[in-house]
Amino acid sequence: MDRSGVAILGYGRFGSALADLVEEAGLPVRALDIRLTVPESRRVDDIPHLLADARFVFLATPLGAFEAALRSLRPHLQSSHIVIDVASVKEAPVAEMTRALGDEVPWVASHPLFGPSSIALGERPLRVVVCPNPLQAASTDAVRCLYETIGCEVMVQDASTHDRVMAQTHALAFFVAKGLLDMGTGDKQPFAPPSFQAMARTIEAVRSDAGHLFLTIQRDNGYSSEARRAFLEALGSAHHQIEAWGEKPAGDAGALDIPNLGGQAPESRAPGELLEECDRELIRLIARRAQIARRADRVGEVSGEAPRDPAGERALLDRRRSWAAQHDLEEEAVAQVFAAVLRSSDASLRG
Incomplete structure (x- = not known):
C-alpha cells in the first residue's frame, strides 16, 4: 500500500x-482527538482510520x-509508519519511543x-530541531524532508544537547517572564526604556505562544533545574554586591559592570x-505580510488588499497616507510603496 x-494524534493549538x-x-x-473538535474534512473516529494511508504519524499530545x-x-x-513527537523537551520522548517502538517501528x-x-x-523561517534516530537513519532523512516540504528550516541535534540548549534559553526565558508577571512588572507601563521594551516583548511571546508549557519546560527538561539555580545564584551574587557597595571611585563598578557592545x-x-x-528588516516584513495575506486568502477573510477591489485598495492606501503624515513622511511616496507591496501580494496569491 x-x-x-x-x-x-492530538488536535490542540x-x-x-x-x-x-x-x-x-x-x-x-x-x-484524531477524543476531547477537541476536529474539522470534518480532517476528522477520523478511531486509530485504524487515522493510520490508514499515513506514512507520518505525529503525536501532538501534552x-x-x-x-x-x-x-x-x-x-x-x-x-511503514514513522512516528514523530513534537514536545519541547527531547530526552524523555526519545527514551519512551525507544522503549515502546525500538527498531520495529521507525520514529524520530x-x-x-x-x-x-x-x-x-x-x-519565517519556521525552524525545527530534529533529533536523529540512531536505529533508523533513513527515517530521520524522511522527517527532515517532510518538515522542509511544509516550509520549515531544519536543524539536526542530539536530544541531550537540545535539552541543554533549551534549558539555557527556552526555560530561562519562561522563568524570567513568570517572575516579572508575578511581580506585576509585565503589565502595561506608562513608559519604559528600550531595554525593558525588549523584555516586554519576551513576556508577550511567552503568553501568546506557549504559556501553558511552563511546567513542562521547567520540570520535564532534566537540565532546567541546574539552569535556574545558576541563574538565581548569579542574580543573588549581583544583589549582594549591590547591597554591600561602599565608597568606590566613580565608574569603578568592577564585577557589576555589564560589557558593552564595543x-x-x-x-x-x-x-x-x-x-x-533597515532594508533587510523591511524585506522580512514584506515577506511576513505576504504570508499573512496568503493565510487570509486561504481562510476566506476579506483582506482589503487585492487590486481587483479598487475601492478597498483606495481606502487602504488612504490609511497608509495618514500614517505617513504622522511620521512627517511624504504621503504620496509612501502610498506608492504600499501600492507596489499590494501588487506583490496579489502576484503571490495568484502564484
Whole structure:
C-alpha cells in the first residue's frame, strides 16, 4: 500500500496549526482527538482510520499524555509508519519511543521552534530541531524532508544537547517572564526604556505562544533545574554586591559592570551599514505580510488588499497616507510603496 499521508494524534493549538501547514503544502492529513473538535474534512473516529494511508504519524499530545498515546497507537503501527513527537523537551520522548517502538517501528524526535502565534504572524523561517534516530537513519532523512516540504528550516541535534540548549534559553526565558508577571512588572507601563521594551516583548511571546508549557519546560527538561539555580545564584551574587557597595571611585563598578557592545554598538557603526540592516528588516516584513495575506486568502477573510477591489485598495492606501503624515513622511511616496507591496501580494496569491 502506498502511504503518503500525515496523521496527527492530538488536535490542540499546535496539532491544528500543524495540520494547516501540512494541508497548505498539498499533503493529505487526518486528525484524531477524543476531547477537541476536529474539522470534518480532517476528522477520523478511531486509530485504524487515522493510520490508514499515513506514512507520518505525529503525536501532538501534552507530554504528560505522551506515554498513554503511544501505547494506544502501538498495536496499530507498522514498519511503514514513522512516528514523530513534537514536545519541547527531547530526552524523555526519545527514551519512551525507544522503549515502546525500538527498531520495529521507525520514529524520530523533533521540536518545532514555533507555535500557532508564529504562524498567524507570518513569521519565517519556521525552524525545527530534529533529533536523529540512531536505529533508523533513513527515517530521520524522511522527517527532515517532510518538515522542509511544509516550509520549515531544519536543524539536526542530539536530544541531550537540545535539552541543554533549551534549558539555557527556552526555560530561562519562561522563568524570567513568570517572575516579572508575578511581580506585576509585565503589565502595561506608562513608559519604559528600550531595554525593558525588549523584555516586554519576551513576556508577550511567552503568553501568546506557549504559556501553558511552563511546567513542562521547567520540570520535564532534566537540565532546567541546574539552569535556574545558576541563574538565581548569579542574580543573588549581583544583589549582594549591590547591597554591600561602599565608597568606590566613580565608574569603578568592577564585577557589576555589564560589557558593552564595543564596535557593534549602533553609534559605532557606519550609517550605510545601519541602512542595509533597515532594508533587510523591511524585506522580512514584506515577506511576513505576504504570508499573512496568503493565510487570509486561504481562510476566506476579506483582506482589503487585492487590486481587483479598487475601492478597498483606495481606502487602504488612504490609511497608509495618514500614517505617513504622522511620521512627517511624504504621503504620496509612501502610498506608492504600499501600492507596489499590494501588487506583490496579489502576484503571490495568484502564484
